[in-house]
Amino acid sequence: MLISSYLLLTLLCVYAFLTRSNGIQLILVNNCPEHIWPGILGGAGHVTPKAGGFHLSSGEEVVVGVPEMWSGRIWGRQDCHFDDKGKGSCGTGDCSGQLHCEGMGGVPPATVVEMTLGSSTSPLHFYDVSLVDGFNLPVSMKPVGGGIGCGIAECEVDLNICCPSALEVRVGEKVIGCKSACLAMQSAKYCCTGEYGNPKTCKPTLFANLFKAICPKAYSYAFDDSSSLNKCRASRYVITFCPPK
Template sequence: MTFGTDKSALHYYDVSLVDGFNLPVAMVPVGGGVGCGSAACEVDLNVCCPSRFEVRKGGRVVGCRSACQALKTDKYCCTGEFASPKSCRPTLFSTLFKSLCPRAYSFAFDDSSSLRTCRASRYLITFCPPRR
């Protein structure tokens, strides 16, 4: 989850899978006017996590590393020669996660479909929200 603002009244917020996943979450602005949408990943991605990405504890999957964290290559981390929106494109893994969580960042340059803005002064953050 990322929540940030500069000195303006407009807030920027998102839910991100760029560094991995551990539990479903939703961020919903309270008020704020037209155009304020929710940022969320409301499904448990741990159940479809590729085995080499799994974070295990007590014999069960408790988290799912991102492709960057698991594979540590420039291609998956959007670094080095892949450090721009033109060269860093969605991968098989980010596309899979995006299909399950369309309102969450799935790779570093996923701004156009995942970054939310709003003028709300309050936000409801729900961990493990019910699926819509």
């Protein structure tokens, strides 16, 4: 009986180790003074964990496990109100009025964390914070424990405070979001599409340069790769909403 119990415990430990080693842990932390509702969207062909969304109280953290080779995006939703069936709306980042986004992206403007993860045999993970869809709240992503050559993706400043009036999204007197130039202007030149769909023809706009000056570690426009895309081999990452400055 003792041997059987020991064998069972050993098998459980091995299983737990294999489970951890074959995936990546994303630790989502709400450092904001108010409640937020993270939204999650897996890329094409990838799973969407946590049914795509959940509530996160101020000071709370939740561990989200994702499989190897996962690709997707995470953003924060604010001022959400849902009924007992998960129906409602959010002031920013809303996904079709659902608590669980389940395959739906967030309505811009929203600060987005993007990632494309590697595997156990090729464990190089790429990640960034993007302002291409605009801004709604500060966010960062960094590896747990750091790592050689591992960068921090972040926009830790509240851009709503210094958002140009042409890009503001307001509710009453309060600025709740800051549009990107693409979202505000809706043209190929600002969105890097059509004849502007390559780095040679699409250059940063005045607004993109402003975003970059304030948040140098975040994507300010579509081809802002050199200073914004991070890579790391860590297996655990912290995504912090309203990271400490």
